[in-house]
Amino acid sequence: MSTMKNHHKDPEHLFYSSWTFSKLMAFFFLLISISYLFYSLRFVSHSYDCDQNPHISISHVSETTTTSTTSSLEEERETPKEQAFEETNISHIVFGIGASAKLWKQRKEYIKLWWKPNEMRGIVWLEQKVKNEVSDENLLPSLKISEDTSKFKYKNSKGHRSAIRISRIVSETLRLGMEGVRWFVMGDDDTVFVTENLVKVLQKYDHNQYYYIGSSSESHLQNIYFSYNMAYGGGGFAISYPLAVALEKIQDRCIQRYPGLYGSDDRIQACMAELGVPLTKERGFHQFDVYGNLFGLLAAHPVAPLVSLHHLDVVEPIFPNVSRVQALKRLKVPMKLDPAGLMQQSICYDKTRTWTISVSWGYAVQIFRGIFSAREMEMPARTFLNWYKRADYTAYSFNTRPVSRNVCQKPFVYHLSNAIHNADTNETMSRYVRTQSNPACKWKMADPTQITIVEVHKKPDLHLWDKSPRRNCCRVQRTKKKGTMVIDVGECREDEVVEL
Numbered sequence: 027m028s029t030m031k032n033h034h035k036d037p038e039h040l041f042y043s044s045w046t047f048s049k050l051m052a053f054f055f056l057l058i059s060i061s062y063l064f065y066s067l068r069f070v071s072h073s074y075d076c077d078q079n080p081h082i083s084i085s086h087v088s089e090t091t092t093t094s095t096t097s098s099l100e101e102e103r104e105t106p107k108e109q110a111f112e113e114t115n116i117s118h119i120v121f122g123i124g125a126s127a128k129l130w131k132q133r134k135e136y137i138k139l140w141w142k143p144n145e146m147r148g149i150v151w152l153e154q155k156v157k158n159e160v161s162d163e164n165l166l167p168s169l170k171i172s173e174d175t176s177k178f179k180y181k182n183s184k185g186h187r188s189a190i191r192i193s194r195i196v197s198e199t200l201r202l203g204m205e206g207v208r209w210f211v212m213g214d215d216d217t218v219f220v221t222e223n224l225v226k227v228l229q230k231y232d233h234n235q236y237y238y239i240g241s242s243s244e245s246h247l248q249n250i251y252f253s254y255n256m257a258y259g260g261g262g263f264a265i266s267y268p269l270a271v272a273l274e275k276i277q278d279r280c281i282q283r284y285p286g287l288y289g290s291d292d293r294i295q296a297c298m299a300e301l302g303v304p305l306t307k308e309r310g311f312h313q314f315d316v317y318g319n320l321f322g323l324l325a326a327h328p329v330a331p332l333v334s335l336h337h338l339d340v341v342e343p344i345f346p347n348v349s350r351v352q353a354l355k356r357l358k359v360p361m362k363l364d365p366a367g368l369m370q371q372s373i374c375y376d377k378t379r380t381w382t383i384s385v386s387w388g389y390a391v392q393i394f395r396g397i398f399s400a401r402e403m404e405m406p407a408r409t410f411l412n413w414y415k416r417a418d419y420t421a422y423s424f425n426t427r428p429v430s431r432n433v434c435q436k437p438f439v440y441h442l443s444n445a446i447h448n449a450d451t452n453e454t455m456s457r458y459v460r461t462q463s464n465p466a467c468k469w470k471m472a473d474p475t476q477i478t479i480v481e482v483h484k485k486p487d488l489h490l491w492d493k494s495p496r497r498n499c500c501r502v503q504r505t506k507k508k509g510t511m512v513i514d515v516g517e518c519r520e521d522e523v524v525e526l
């Protein structure tokens with residue numbers, strides 16, 4: 027299905043292998059030195075305190091510096107582990123949402139989808155006052171009007187100077203002086219966050235250090251025009267507290283140095299470059315610089331927690347025959363039952379009928395006639411169009427596969443209809459139904475037309491992202507239910523791989 031021309035490949039390949047060899051040697055020596063270092067460190071720490079974990083005490087000391095509580099090092103040493111290290115949770119995050127008064131009436135519906143008023147902290151920043159219905163007041167973050175930015179230079183003929191206002195949201199939010207903040211997370215009014223997964227991602231990083239976390243655009247051209255080092259604002263990005271402090275000190279001067287830039291996120295990136303802080307890429311932040319149908323991207327999500335969705339006004343509704351907001355509401359059910367598993371792909375075969383099955387948990391199931399390899403199935407199918415409408419598939423920043431023109435290879439698609447948790451078995455059961463009929467096919471083999479419903483059983487896995495990334499496995503189960511396929515999804519068992 028995927029054919030690639032092999033020109034210019036060999037010299038590059040040779041260079042790559044010799045480079046790898048020297049790297050391997052360096053790595054080997056590094057390994058030896060590190061083991062020795064650890065050995066000696068252990069010796070040292072054991073010699074004065076058996077219970078102490080050096081890593082944990084260090085992070086606690088630096089944490090108290092930023093929250094400026096006074097306690098001596100002597101006391102620190104006696105703090106038990108559990109108290110010394112408090113995992114990041116939703117209360118440590120403050121959201122800064124860039125919005126405009128003109129679009130507020132429709133855009134606020136996207137914020138309501140993910141905002142939990144009693145758990146989350148954040149501000150929606152607008153350029154002028156808007157009328158909020160009373161019924162909305164308790165469902166949304168508080169609204170604030172951004173500072174006047176008319177004194178700043180803006181010289182990009184294609185963009186809009188509101189970019190400066192949006193860019194300064196980080197600094198303006200910081201200056202509110204909220205307590206116990208570890209991360210500032212920026213997003214647009216048309217960004218939907220999966221906050222459980224956002225927390226999971228941020229837990230991996232030390233908030234006492236400088237971190238700028240987000241992701242690139244799907245469009246290679248966008249990344250060329252802006253930067254591969256830039257976190258796209260619509261996909262959302264996170265800035266650790268001390269980095270926000272450092273940014274705030276320079277931001278206004280920094281903005282004046284780049285009047286020619288287009289947007290708010292490239293202005294942030296320009297200042298990050300001055301601070302010398304690179305982008306830490308997390309693949310679950312989605313800018314979605316595409317048009318058309320997101321299906322291909324959502325059915326083959328990378329093995330990373332789904333953190334955000336953006337440009338939901340631009341693309342088609344993610345479920346057929348419902349409005350955009352209604353479609354996203356449907357996702358809330360699986361999001362609640364098993365956020366870590368949301369949109370995670372698993373691939374398996376129905377051996378007796380020679381079909382390939384691809385599950386995107388909580389979203390859709392596909393059945394293909396014939397056997398496709400895992401490397402093909404994990405590539406998103408091009409159901410969507412490029413941001414630059416005349417560009418083709420070479421202008422994406424990741425691999426994609428064509429949608430087959432052969433009617434027999436067109437997948438049977440089942441979309442999520444509902445999901446429940448069964449307390450007796452501790453499993454979720456999600457049900458997917460076919461909404462479109464497939465064209466007639468003359469292949470003499472089992473026909474998935476008979477299957478109208480797919481039922482997927484899966485145990486929620488809270489710790490999925492605490493382990494090394496690995497795709498879940500799926501297994502087709504025997505069933506007597508007519509017209510139904512039953513699939514089990516879960517962690518792969520020993521020696522379980524996607525093969526026929």
Ligand SMILES: *[C@@H]1O[C@H](CO)[C@@H](O)[C@H](O)[C@H]1NC(C)=O
Pocket residue numbers: 112113114115116117
């Ligand atoms: C979040 O962590 C803090 C400690 O830093 C704790 O006091 C608080 O109860 C936690 N909140 C939630 C919602 O888990």
Ligand SMILES: *[C@@H]1O[C@H](CO)[C@@H](O)[C@H](O)[C@H]1NC(C)=O
Pocket residue numbers: 347461
């Ligand atoms: C689409 O939705 C409408 C109204 O909600 C319903 O009457 C119609 O049958 C649906 N069409 C399909 C193909 O599901």
Ligand SMILES: *[C@@H]1O[C@H](CO)[C@@H](O)[C@H](O)[C@H]1NC(C)=O
Pocket residue numbers: 449450451452
């Ligand atoms: C279900 O999971 C909960 C929490 O993980 C556990 O306490 C309970 O014993 C489990 N129940 C069954 C039937 O496995």
